[in-house]
Amino acid sequence: MFRPVRLPALLVALALLASLPLAKPLSALERQSPSTYHARRVALGQALHGGVAVLFAAEEPLLDFMPYRQDADFYYLTGWNEPGAALLVVGDDPQADPAHAYREVLFLPTRNLRMEKYTGIKMDAATPDAAKRAGVDEVMSMGELPQFLNRLIRANRRVAGNLWAPPDSAQATALLQWTATTLGDATPLKSHDLTRLTTPLRQVKDAGEIAMLTHAANASMDAQRLMFRSVKPGATERAVAGEMIARMMEDGCERPSYAPIVGSGINSTELHYSENSATMQAGDVVVVDAACEYSMYASDITRTVPVSGHFTARQQEVYDVVLGAQRAAAAAFVAGKSTINDPYHKDPNSLDTVAWQYIHDHGKGPHGEPLSDYWIHGLGHMVGIDVHDPATYPAVLKPGMVFTIEPGVYIPEEKLGVRIEDTFVVGADGKLIDLIAALPHTASHVEAAMQSAR
Numbered sequence: 001m002f003r004p005v006r007l008p009a010l011l012v013a014l015a016l017l018a019s020l021p022l023a024k025p026l027s028a029l030e031r032q033s034p035s036t037y038h039a040r041r042v043a044l045g046q047a048l049h050g051g052v053a054v055l056f057a058a059e060e061p062l063l064d065f066m067p068y069r070q071d072a073d074f075y076y077l078t079g080w081n082e083p084g085a086a087l088l089v090v091g092d093d094p095q096a097d098p099a100h101a102y103r104e105v106l107f108l109p110t111r112n113l114r115m116e117k118y119t120g121i122k123m124d125a126a127t128p129d130a131a132k133r134a135g136v137d138e139v140m141s142m143g144e145l146p147q148f149l150n151r152l153i154r155a156n157r158r159v160a161g162n163l164w165a166p167p168d169s170a171q172a173t174a175l176l177q178w179t180a181t182t183l184g185d186a187t188p189l190k191s192h193d194l195t196r197l198t199t200p201l202r203q204v205k206d207a208g209e210i211a212m213l214t215h216a217a218n219a220s221m222d223a224q225r226l227m228f229r230s231v232k233p234g235a236t237e238r239a240v241a242g243e244m245i246a247r248m249m250e251d252g253c254e255r256p257s258y259a260p261i262v263g264s265g266i267n268s269t270e271l272h273y274s275e276n277s278a279t280m281q282a283g284d285v286v287v288v289d290a291a292c293e294y295s296m297y298a299s300d301i302t303r304t305v306p307v308s309g310h311f312t313a314r315q316q317e318v319y320d321v322v323l324g325a326q327r328a329a330a331a332a333f334v335a336g337k338s339t340i341n342d343p344y345h346k347d348p349n350s351l352d353t354v355a356w357q358y359i360h361d362h363g364k365g366p367h368g369e370p371l372s373d374y375w376i377h378g379l380g381h382m383v384g385i386d387v388h389d390p391a392t393y394p395a396v397l398k399p400g401m402v403f404t405i406e407p408g409v410y411i412p413e414e415k416l417g418v419r420i421e422d423t424f425v426v427g428a429d430g431k432l433i434d435l436i437a438a439l440p441h442t443a444s445h446v447e448a449a450m451q452s453a454r
């Protein structure tokens with residue numbers, strides 16, 4: 001199923017990782033080559049048109065039971081997995097003098113040897129070969145950031161109107177206030193929304209990213225296969241979720257890519273049910289929307305299975321309609337033309353419309369109405385560093401894009417929810433590749449997978 005190009009890409013990434021001259025790994029994550037992250041920053045620099053982008057690493061969680069996860073844009077641009085850092089990118093400005101050329105600086109916090117007893121050894125700007133180790137052109141101390149930005153603006157006042165930062169970033173707001181004060185400006189500096197520039201870059205994945213997304217997909221399928229064996233009358237939703245998480249971690253994944261949803265009976269009709277507090281009852285179905293992330297790259301899978309191992313006639317009727325809708329959407333896919341996430345079905349190229357029409361034309365609700373009355377969400381979303389990766393919807397699907405197709409029907413009157421979700425990649429040739437192809441799809445394959453374990 002998978003193109004052989006993926007394995008070499010993964011091996012190249014591993015070889016580059018192994019060649020990094022690090023005394024201590026920056027993180028347990030598989031990183032891409034330093035040149036890959038550098039190329040992303042250069043692409044951002046070109047989109048800045050002489051402006052300056054500044055973004056900050058995610059802050060450390062306040063509660064001990066929440067593990068650290070880097071800010072998605074920051075990770076995409078740096079592969080840096082530590083808190084306390086900032087990245088500044090100066091875009092090329094053809095109208096300015098040659099001195100105002102592309103520049104990138106990673107600002108690092110100063111080492112705190114006492115805190116390192118708790119956190120492990122860190123790197124700072126004074127560490128020998130710090131820039132080379134971090135894979136960036138320049139490294140400076142975090143305390144230098146405000147003055148650095150101040151000097152850029154003094155050298156080229158147009159920069160003040162061309163600053164880019166993440167929206168709602170308290171750190172960016174504080175930095176811009178401080179800089180305005182030191183410049184003697186009465187009005188605080190304003191920034192444009194940096195995600196407008198990073199979203200188009202992140203939407204198209206490279207071979208190394210697709211290798212990690214494939215690893216996440218394979219590990220998530222392993223967890224779903226375990227679920228087929230664990231679901232039975234009397235099993236608790238929470239224990240099944242816990243077994244799946246353990247399986248994901250055995251496969252090298254660092255965490256689930258979202259809180260696992262294991263919803264049986266009436267809970268199957270609640271879209272983001274994650275309380276997982278019920279005990280499974282014979283005769284009910286269970287919706288299991290659970291997947292993991294590998295080295296910061298997510299997967300997203302949903303399967304719907306009968307608690308007793310066999311669907312009732314009515315459950316299978318609805319199941320077959322939902323599966324038919326997923327297949328109809330995948331069959332209608334045309335790279336460069338099809339879109340997703342158009343919940344109002346106004347776009348004729350939308351795969352949502354194809355799936356909605358299929359559900360509308362097949363099967364009935366409990367009161368004789370079209371079954372499409374019971375589908376209440378969009379067909380899919382992009383997947384990447386975020387499980388709901390940023391995109392401008394409805395998004396035209398092109399090679400390198402990774403997205404879900406996940407139709408669902410939810411009938412509370414019948415305690416019956418069915419969702420089937422696979423994560424897909426648009427290949428370089430424009431063909432659709434189902435990363436979840438190896439996991440059972442049809443009702444009979446689902447039942448067989450459950451029986452084989454009993």
Ligand SMILES: [Mn+2]
Pocket residue numbers: 300381404406421
């Ligand atoms: Mn999803």
